Amino acid sequence: MFPVIKGAAYILAHTPDMVLHNGTTQTTERTVNPDSEYLKQVPNNLRSFEQFVSYPPNQTFIGNLSPSELGELDLPWYDKQAEGASSDGKYGEIFQQDEFIGWIKLADVFNLVSLEKDFTESIRQSIESREGLSESFRTALGEGVSLEKIEKEIAEKGAEALIHDGKTVGCVKRAHDIDPNLNAHVIFENLVSKASGAMALISLLEKHQIDPLDIDYVLECSEEACGDMNQRGGGNFAKAIAEVAGCKNATGSDTRSFCAAPTHALINASALAQSGIYPNVVIVGGGSTAKLGMNGKDHIKKGLPILEDGVAGFAALISQNDGVHPILRTDLVGKHMVGTGSSPQAVITSLITAPLDRGNLKITDIDKYSVEMQNPDVTKPAGAGDVPLANYKMIAALGVMRKEMERTDIADFTKKHGMVGWAPTQGHIPSGVPYLGFAMQDIMEGKIHRAMIVGKGSLFLGRLTNLFDGVSIVIETNPGQVEEEATVSKDEVRQMVAEAMRSFAASLTE
Amino acid sequence: MDLENQRRVLEFTEEFGAENMLIILGAAEAEAAGLAAETVTAGDPTYAGPLAGVSLGLQVFHVFEPEIKDQFDPDVYEEQLGMMEMVLDVDEIVDEMKGIREQFGQFN
Numbered sequence: 001m002f003p004v005i006k007g008a009a010y011i012l013a014h015t016p017d018m019v020l021h022n023g024t025t026q027t028t029e030r031t032v033n034p035d036s037e038y039l040k041q042v043p044n045n046l047r048s049f050e051q052f053v054s055y056p057p058n059q060t061f062i063g064n065l066s067p068s069e070l071g072e073l074d075l076p077w078y079d080k081q082a083e084g085a086s087s088d089g090k091y092g093e094i095f096q097q098d099e100f101i102g103w104i105k106l107a108d109v110f111n112l113v114s115l116e117k118d119f120t121e122s123i124r125q126s127i128e129s130r131e132g133l134s135e136s137f138r139t140a141l142g143e144g145v146s147l148e149k150i151e152k153e154i155a156e157k158g159a160e161a162l163i164h165d166g167k168t169v170g171c172v173k174r175a176h177d178i179d180p181n182l183n184a185h186v187i188f189e190n191l192v193s194k195a196s197g198a199m200a201l202i203s204l205l206e207k208h209q210i211d212p213l214d215i216d217y218v219l220e221c222s223e224e225a226c227g228d229m230n231q232r233g234g235g236n237f238a239k240a241i242a243e244v245a246g247c248k249n250a251t252g253s254d255t256r257s258f259c260a261a262p263t264h265a266l267i268n269a270s271a272l273a274q275s276g277i278y279p280n281v282v283i284v285g286g287g288s289t290a291k292l293g294m295n296g297k298d299h300i301k302k303g304l305p306i307l308e309d310g311v312a313g314f315a316a317l318i319s320q321n322d323g324v325h326p327i328l329r330t331d332l333v334g335k336h337m338v339g340t341g342s343s344p345q346a347v348i349t350s351l352i353t354a355p356l357d358r359g360n361l362k363i364t365d366i367d368k369y370s371v372e373m374q375n376p377d378v379t380k381p382a383g384a385g386d387v388p389l390a391n392y393k394m395i396a397a398l399g400v401m402r403k404e405m406e407r408t409d410i411a412d413f414t415k416k417h418g419m420v421g422w423a424p425t426q427g428h429i430p431s432g433v434p435y436l437g438f439a440m441q442d443i444m445e446g447k448i449h450r451a452m453i454v455g456k457g458s459l460f461l462g463r464l465t466n467l468f469d470g471v472s473i474v475i476e477t478n479p480g481q482v483e484e485e486a487t488v489s490k491d492e493v494r495q496m497v498a499e500a501m502r503s504f505a506a507s508l509t510e
Numbered sequence: 511m512d513l514e515n516q517r518r519v520l521e522f523t524e525e526f527g528a529e530n531m532l533i534i535l536g537a538a539e540a541e542a543a544g545l546a547a548e549t550v551t552a553g554d555p556t557y558a559g560p561l562a563g564v565s566l567g568l569q570v571f572h573v574f575e576p577e578i579k580d581q582f583d584p585d586v587y588e589e590q591l592g593m594m595e596m597v598l599d600v601d602e603i604v605d606e607m608k609g610i611r612e613q614f615g616q617f618n
Contacts, residue, residue: 028558029558032557032558032562033557033558297556343589343590343591343593344591344593344594345589345590345592345593348593383539383541383542383544383545384539384542385538385539385542390538390597393597394593394594394597396597397593397594397596397597398593400596401592401593407596410596410597
């Protein structure tokens with residue numbers, strides 16, 4: 001029995017100060033060109049929380065505006081507002097920066113994060129009223145420390161400042177004096193990833209009313225590494241995140257493959273659930289501050305606000321077949337192999353048509369393809385084009401080469417089988433998984449029958465291999481256990497009738 | 511252009527001489543191709559990498575340009591690039607590349 005997807009959740013934290021202080025485009029600029037005009041322009045080109053919430057792609061990300069509704073809005077989107085926008089979404093929510101800083105403090109169990117006293121009080125109510133947090137974490141804010149103490153840590157001990165509204169409100173201390181893997185910068189990035197992952201997991205449990213004690217295993221799939229100088233990527237984000245959400249019966253592990261990791265996690269989770277090894281598996285990925293303002297220079301140059309101003313996170317639950325939720329076709333998975341090669345034809349063949357051929361399906365038999373769903377409003381002004389559209393064109397072109405469609409059908413195909421991108425450019429976050437929530441809904445409402453989730457990753461960035469990576473899996477309507485049971489019961493009826501006839505016949509011969 | 515790639519371009523140029531260098535790009539957008547081409551001719555327009563303020567003027571082509579395409583075995587080209595050629599705006603990329611070479615190239 002194929003496993004099912006039971007729920008998906010997505011969170012965003014609006015982090016304008018972190019754009020300037022933690023995004024690598026900006027920190028690199030500060031190192032190379034400290035008096036840069038660009039750095040001076042950043043603070044004047046950041047969006048307010050209200051603008052961030054009403055930004056149409058962000059409303060799609062948390063489930064309030066469907067991809068097709070977003071697609072009806074003409075680009076650019078940065079100057080548009082979604083009607084009835086809310087920070088609370090069908091599949092998740094949007095947090096303010098001060099609250100997110102509070103979550104970073106909660107995520108810290110080694111007393112490495114210090115928050116200023118008054119700031120702590122200002123966020124206490126929103127943090128401590130949160131039901132999904134396990135008890136020990138809900139009370140972890142503490143009393144806070146003096147600003148003087150925080151500034152001393154930053155000035156003398158290499159602590160990383162936590163800034164809100166341009167003011168220092170806390171710091172992340174280094175966890176070791178000389179270990180580069182435990183310096184304040186690394187601890188900060190890892191806590192950001194852990195906190196946003198935990199927020200997504202808690203949102204998943206809340207939105208879908210899942211008991212945290214039912215979770216058996218957590219697969220984490222972000223792009224960070226935690227460990228010390230003797231084991232730089234030792235892990236384990238997954239278990240640390242499960243702990244925050246009170247998943248006491250879970251263990252877990254981290255899966256890595258750059259942006260392809262969430263789809264790897266989805267496939268691995270499917271295998272674990274289907275085999276019965278772990279019946280309920282969560283996949284989760286926190287976000288990254290390094291990627292904030294990545295294309296900020298181009299955005300400002302073109303008169304746009306900085307659109308990469310939020311940290312994202314997602315989580316999804318994969319379980320054993322319940323006869324209701326959409327099934328994950330573990331027999332229809334694609335993989336880019338070591339020997340596949342890097343030409344687009346080879347890549348698309350391995351990820352798209354190889355699994356389809358196995359199921360005797362055509363390219364057009366997939367109703368929706370969820371590829372790298374990067375928001376084109378962010379990427380186009382930066383010269384990186386419309387990433388999902390480019391992917392759909394490649395899939396269609398392969399369809400033409402396979403003579404499954406005409407060349408003139410390419411544009412129609414991209415509209416019918418594709419979607420506009422809405423996900424923030426947080427690396428692994430846009431990759432395949434942003435559609436899981438809407439895919440579930442669209443399939444269960446009968447709007448579509450079958451979707452394919454495709455994840456791709458740029459392994460060469462790690463300088464260990466020149467290879468690229470990618471995997472894919474098909475999700476489709478659950479045929480329901482009812483049908484199967486009906487077949488069984490028909491057989492039973494036949495058997496009963498046969499038995500009755502036999503005993504009737506026997507009674508006649510007596 | 512990626513800072514690491516800028517460093518490699520600079521190192522190869524110092525080792526082999528600018529006149530012996532040929533950069534082949536595979537960018538999917540005219541603008542991205544143009545930025546990369548500008549980086550190895552006029553210098554890094556973002557002033558972030560090793561080629562900031564360094565005008566190498568190198569020969570630079572996109573793989574779709576006839577000067578490069580004609581050197582391929584047509585079957586290999588079709589297998590490796592045929593599909594991308596079908597979906598990308600080749601004319602726009604070629605125009606952009608020509609413009610950059612005319613403006614900043616030193617070995618045309």
